[in-house]
């Protein structure tokens with residue numbers, strides 16, 4: 001395992017729970033220093049109480065709030081912290097018929113999933129350039145499999161996917177590598193569990209736990225891989241889908257997810 005001495009710093013948005021938390025623990029296990037940004041709530045208190053490591057830092061912050069990225073930069077400077085890696089992980093999803101999700105939810109989703117990522121990347125770029133580091137943006141396997149009934153979420157993840165690949169080409173001139181993580185379903189909350197139970201074996205086959213995918217994600221980021229898809233089944237599905245003509249592919253996906261139409265009260269989170 002690689003040793004980093006003095007430890008290089010990884011800044012993770014949404015690092016108090018789920019995939020972000022698992023990546024934070026994975027980085028600490030690899031002797032990297034970690035700084036997390038997360039809502040100042042129960043999950044943040046839990047991880048702070050759990051981790052006893054001098055190379056662990058945290059800032060409780062609502063990243064959607066006005067000028068949050070500027071406050072992050074100030075906090076880093078005040079604490080003499082200079083990230084080499086930035087993991088843009090924070091995000092959430094909602095599913096259902098397009099019009100069954102409140103517009104305010106869509107606005108929040110686009111802000112948290114996309115605007116916050118742009119703000120943090122923009123604000124941190126000078127430090128990342130100085131340290132010739134890397135960026136890992138968390139998208140989803142749905143970036144390349146647009147899902148009916150998860151339309152806006154899928155759109156935010158496609159934005160991240162395309163942005164990451166394009167930035168990768170620009171930022172290589174600065175010695176910064178940009179990677180994009182495209183996981184399949186990961187069990188991170190109660191809603192996810194309900195959704196998986198409702199979908200039965202089909203979803204269970206694809207399902208991973210956050211700690212299953214974190215090592216692949218961090219390996220990919222450190223080695224500068226362009227697209228990271230953890231697990232052989234999501235990888236296979238993305239490849240096979242590419243060969244199915246778009247019209248049939250989308251009809252098939254609509255059929256698979258039609259239960260959101262039949263059951264409009266079902267609201268799904270993440271993925």
Ligand SMILES: NC(=O)c1ccc[n+]([C@@H]2O[C@H](COP(=O)([O-])OP(=O)(O)OC[C@H]3O[C@@H](n4cnc5c(N)ncnc54)[C@H](OP(=O)(O)O)[C@@H]3O)[C@@H](O)[C@H]2O)c1
Nearest residue numbers: 014016017018019038039062063090091185186188270271
């Ligand atoms: N889970 C999946 O199946 C799946 C699959 C593919 C991709 N993804 C993507 O992976 C990323 C992480 O998903 P997850 O399922 O691990 O999510 P999660 O378990 O809900 O964790 C999200 C993290 O972000 C924090 N957060 C939420 N809103 C915030 C805000 N306004 N300001 C600061 N921090 C905030 C949360 O804090 P609190 O916990 O305190 O709210 C938590 O630490 C997302 O971008 C998601 O779209 C997820």
